[in-house]
Amino acid sequence: MKIIVIGSVAAGTSVAAKARRNDEKAEITLYHADYDISYSICGIPYFLGGEVDELETLTPRNAAWFKKRYNVDIHTRHEVINIDSDKKMITVKNLDTNEEKVDHYDTLVFANGAAPITPPIQGVDRQHVFHVRNIRNTAAIHSFIVSKKPKKVTIIGAGFIGLEMAEQLTHKGLEVTIIQRDHQIMPHLDQDIAFLVEEHIRENGVNLLLNEEATVITDNYVETKSGTVIDSDLVILATGVKPNTKLAQKIGVELGESGAIKVNAKMETNIPNIYAVGDVAESFSVITGKPIYRPLGSTANKMGRIAGDVITDGDLEHRGILGTGILRVFDLAVGYTGLSEKEAKKEGFDIEILHNIKPAKAAYLGGKEIVIKAIADRKTSRILGVQIVGAEGVDKRIDVFVTAISLKAKAKDLFHLDLAYAPPFSTTKDPVMYTGMALQNALDKKNKLITPQQLTARIENGEQFQIIDARATKQYEESKVDGAVNIPLAQLREEAKKLDPNIPTVTYCNKGVTGNAAQNVLINMGFKEVYNLSGGNKNYQSFKRSISTH
Incomplete structure (x- = not known):
């Protein structure tokens, strides 16, 4: 069997490596139009900023290394310019000599990635x-x-x-x-x-x-x-980038909704014996099953391995992605996975939203706050998506949420996770566990949540609310929710007798815990509709600044 792969960065080399592990006799050839192979695109900013000393660090493998280790032939500066899928024949151009040659395949894989988008700006072609x-x-x-x-x-x-x-x-x-x-x-x-x-x-x-x-x-x-x-x-x-689909389109390869090549779970295109992997190919959402395009090295490697296995009679299948991402921005880590609030609403989910603000580890050991925004489906209680921002512990939590969502966990399942605990690493009730607990309480309608956006919209729509600030008076005087009255938690049982239990009521504190306690007091006193403000005053003030900025 002769396997030809077009492209040799993350996805293409993964195809070759897995195919060789499965089949020692297959002839495997990769044609790559660029100079460098198997390099780390994601590491480029860190070389330019000086965190990576040598550019060569980002290109640890070359064609000779792959030939010696996997017995595959990689030809750089060779561009596939034409494909005859009926004859299983390709035309390849040597970009250094302009010579062309013909090669034949039994199986062909598109792994030619994506190209950067050049915006239509006057002067965009200048040398700087x-x-x-x-x-x-x-x-x-x-x-x-x-x-x-x-x-x-x-x-x-x-x-x-x-x-x-x-x-x-x-x-x-x-x-x-x-x-x-x-x-x-x-x-x-x-x-x-x-x-x-x-x-x-x-x-x-x-x-x-x-x-x-x-x-x-x-x-x-x-x-x-x-x-x-x-x-x-x-x-x-x-x-941004766009998938390199021009060559595939010329031979009738079908594109998906995202504009990338449409593939099935085995990475097969609509043309027999032709596959597509990596940034040129479309994936699908684990949650909705719908097409999704997120060009990341992690997904490219996964797709490449699956295709290499399938081509050599393996049984791997692509299970979809959540669109997980993480990056560092100065002192913050920003992670996300699954559906955002806007995406979940667009998909028609009836969602519960929680903003959980907790230290990543014990506060007495200098634990810094992380903000977790979690989305759950009210119908099934399934976690749909999570976004996290913080100075520490973000990667650990986002990966736990990725695992939970992939395994279709419900909010209540998070509380029962036996997560690692010691004060230098976490809190006794880890932010992941607390997220599950608070979300499940809201889903059970025992402790309803309301976001600053939802509260503001309902008030602007003419609804009447009693808004209770359950913090100390000094905190209330420093900043508060518009229209709130200050009733510290210790005084609430007595002062609540002066309130109307039939009017929708919102309780809040700085971040949510005391607001939740105040909510329970009012619920137990017979108040009919009581909400805890998601993320407390801290989240509300951020919302107000956002409105003034945008």
């Missing part, structure tokens, strides 16, 4: 404007920084790469401006969580412009659609 996608343009950026010593950089786009580049170039001493077309950074996050990150970015000296578009790039500045002029001697394009 760079994409951040491969080793060669990384070397070009590094050379430019060393030789030209730029002082001001404009980054167009506020996704993973844009934020990571902002962090790294700020650390390098450059003055950084980010231009983002959307009303928020990181479109996969909900706005309330994205806002926490936006504040942190600005606190670290980055000039963040939202709802803006770059229209002109000159040698000295970037001009936006609104007329804002930003001094810039370096411009980074971080405007």
Whole structure:
């Protein structure tokens, strides 16, 4: 059997490695148009910022290494320019010599990834404007920084790469401006969580412009659609990627809803003996079963391994993804998995929303707060999605939530997890466990939750609420929810007799725990409709700042 793979970064090399492990006799050939193979795209910002000393660290393997270890042939600077799927024949062009040759296959795999999107901006082709996608343009950026010593950089786009580049170039001493077309950074996050990150970015000296578009790039500045002029001697394009589907489309390979190649669970396309993996291929959501496109190295490796196994008579199948992501932005880690609030609503789920603010480890050992936003389905109690922001412990918790969601866990299951505990690592009731407990109480309608957004919308719609601040008077005087009256928890049982138990009531404290205790007092006293404010006053004040900013 002869296997030909088009592309040789994460997905393509994974196909080859797994196929060889299963079948020692197969002939495996990879054609790769670029110079470098199997490199870490995600590590590029950290080389440019100086955390990685040598660029070669990001390219630990070459064609000779793969030949020696796996007996596969990798041809760099060779582009597949034509495919005859009936004759199982490809035409390959040597990009260094312009010579063309014909090769034959039994099985063909598209692993040719995605290309960076170049926005239609006047001057985008200038020499100080760079994409951040491969080793060669990384070397070009590094050379430019060393030789030209730029002082001001404009980054167009506020996704993973844009934020990571902002962090790294700020650390390098450059003055950084980010231009983002959307009303928020990181479109996969909900706005309330994205806002926490936006504040942190600005606190670290980055000039963040939202709802803006770059229209002109000159040698000295970037001009936006609104007329804002930003001094810039370096411009980074971080405007996303699009799958390289042109070659596949020419032979009738079907594309999915996302515009990437449509595949089944075995990574097969609609054409027999042709597969697609990695950033060129579409995945599907573990939760909804619907198509999803999230080009990440982790997914690419997984897809490649599955295809390599299936091609050599294995039984692996793709189980879908949650769209999990994590990145570091200065002192914060930002993680997310599953559906966001806006995505869950769009899918028609009736959802419960919890904002859980807890220290990642014992407060007496300096534990720093993490903010967990969790979404659950009211009908099934299943966890649908989680977003977490914090200075520590985010990766640990997001991976627990990923596992739970993948195994279709319900909110109550989280409380019963036997998680590792010791004061340097966690709290006795880990934030994951508390999330499950509080969510389940809300799902059971014992302790209903209401978000600042929901409360504000209902009040603006004319509904009447009694809002009880259960904190100490000093805290109330410093900041409070609009329309709230201060009744400290210790006085609530007596003062509640003066309230109307038939009017919807909201209790809150700083972050939620005392507000929950106040809620229980009122419920036990016969109040008919009592909510605890999700995330307490801390979350409410963040919501108010978000409104004023956006």
